[in-house]
Amino acid sequence: MTTINQWLGWPDKISVNCPMCGSKADVIDLKQIIIRIGPSTRPKEKQYTDYFNANVSCLNCGLTKQKKFQWPVDAYYQGNVKGKVLWAWNLEHAKVINEFISSTSRYYRKYKFSSSLYHLPEHFKLSKNRGACLKTLDRMITRES
């Protein structure tokens, strides 16, 4: 089933660092915050943070609570690429970005989360940064296991 978020190219869940134990936790009331951190609200070429309150659920320590988060500071999937923070909403998103960066084609429409790829800052799309980008994405993706 395609949800409205998928149709818009947005994620169904967001992974954050658990405020209690630091493990991967999921933000569960995504609807209210997606508007604030969705790619369409993020100007290109700009790195900035945003705050939001959301209910978080951690399978590791059992925390279920409303907390204040800062994006992308609290993003579970994030890494530095030559001075700029590359982040992903969740593991699936990180894999899609990885696939997109690996490819020489910049035809973003064929990918899931296409709007986020469209709004991905140029910095990460430059061929001279591809190697660093892929290394960071690899670290993000393998963090899961």
Ligand SMILES: [Zn+2]
């Ligand atoms: Zn936890």
